[in-house]
Amino acid sequence: MGATSNVVDDKEGRLPREVKDALQLLASEWDDIVDLKALQVIPLKGAMTNEVFQIKWPTRTDDVSRKVLVRIYGEGVEVFFDRDDEIRTFEFMSMHGQGPCLLERFPNGRIEEFIHARTLSASDLRDPDISALIAAKLREFHELEMPGPKKVWLWDRLRNWLNAAKGVCPLEEAKAFCLEAFEEEICMLEKKLFGGHQRIGFCHNDLQYGNIMMDEETKSITIIDYEYASYNPVAYDIANHFCEMAADYHTETPHIMDYSKYPGLEERLRFLRVYLDSLGKEPKDTEVEQLLQDVEKYTLASHLTWGLWGIISEHVNEIDFDYKDYARQRFQQYWMRKPELLDSS
Structure with missing residues (x-):
């Protein structure tokens, strides 16, 4: 991050x-x-x-x-x-x-x-005008033709991070986080989420507010920090951005996520319409609805990704951040939202 x-x-x-x-x-x-x-x-x-x-x-x-x-x-x-x-x-x-x-x-x-621009704040992501700029810029980012194979990295990354988490976790901690259950969960998500209709693009995969800068004069958006960037379903990248709206890394407890700040339906639809419309072709309602459904389901993959990241970081990173509690919150959201998002699949 x-x-x-x-x-x-x-x-x-x-x-x-x-x-x-x-x-x-x-x-x-x-x-x-x-x-x-x-x-x-x-x-x-x-x-x-x-x-x-x-x-x-x-x-x-x-x-x-x-x-x-x-x-x-x-x-x-x-x-x-x-x-x-x-x-x-x-x-x-x-x-x-x-x-x-x-x-x-x-x-x-x-x-x-x-870069002579300001880094966005948590509240900026909720500004409709700024959010529209981000949506258009993210579509442009996804259209980049990066060198190398256009291979989806999400599922391999999840499996690799799960193995790494098991490798650094004490046994009691691994049991507390139910790590043994996640291999089956990753296989299930890949099967249920990864459909042939989905568009694959070059994704940032960590689009939190601190990785977005805006020139106040031109209102141009720059996306920075590409450590986690790779080809992935674009719905996953958007889902991850929506999840980041629950974060504010400038509080006294920067690891605490407030999921009451997850964008509401109207806010999500507005973002997705701008995203789809940014290349000049007005999207059909069915196209918007399909992307909305895909994005919501991919929030589960986001929670798993950053939950595993938190567990590993707790054992390898010395930066002052409560990685373990951050992981706990992401896994809690995963288990809580999984039934409502996947039962009808």
Whole structure:
């Protein structure tokens, strides 16, 4: 999961030497910086996979600074995705004007272009105008022709993460989370959810508010952070976005999900109509209804995905976040909603 934009001043000493060296090397290419070592480090809160920092240098121009973004990869996260694949996706997106440019790499992270736009907040996702912009941008994202096979990754990812969760979980914890039941659940979901009518597209798979930026002047949307991006049913990506509306990672208890904030029927239909209409062809009511049904069912796959992610993260990640309770909530939603969503299937 990505970083969000609540910033707090910090000191340079927070960064490892290899990062400082990479930053100074990059800054040496700019002739307007007053002092290469006079950098300001601002940690961005809300990151749950990596540590993310905004870096600023004063320049010779009054009230102007150079800015970049530093991303230090989290410990043990290679279990979730292939970092080389993620870098290739990042570079592809940059070349096609879909995200920030890659400026420099170091052994455990990278330096990115700083996008002059604001990161969205939890409440922004409920704004009808902003939500419409996100829907149109997500359709554009799904239409990207990424290199490599157009293979659905959801089911393999779930099975791989389930095996990883079993590998790191103490026996009592595994029993408490009913991990042994999930292999059968994944097979059942794949059989019931994955229909031939569904469209496959390049999906972000982690479209929470902290991974969406908006230029206030142009109202253009940029989707960032592609660690989990892959080909998948687009209904799954939309379902995951709807589930993220229950989250606010800037509270005193950032792991707590409030499912009363899950979008209502009218809100979901509005998003789906904009999504389907964004290429200029008005959707039929039957098309909207089919996508709505598919999206609702794929929320179950979202709950399983991030529940397993939470269990693994509890044992491999040192970021201050209650991963275990987060996992408990996602699994609770899975078991609670499964009967109503699948009994009629």
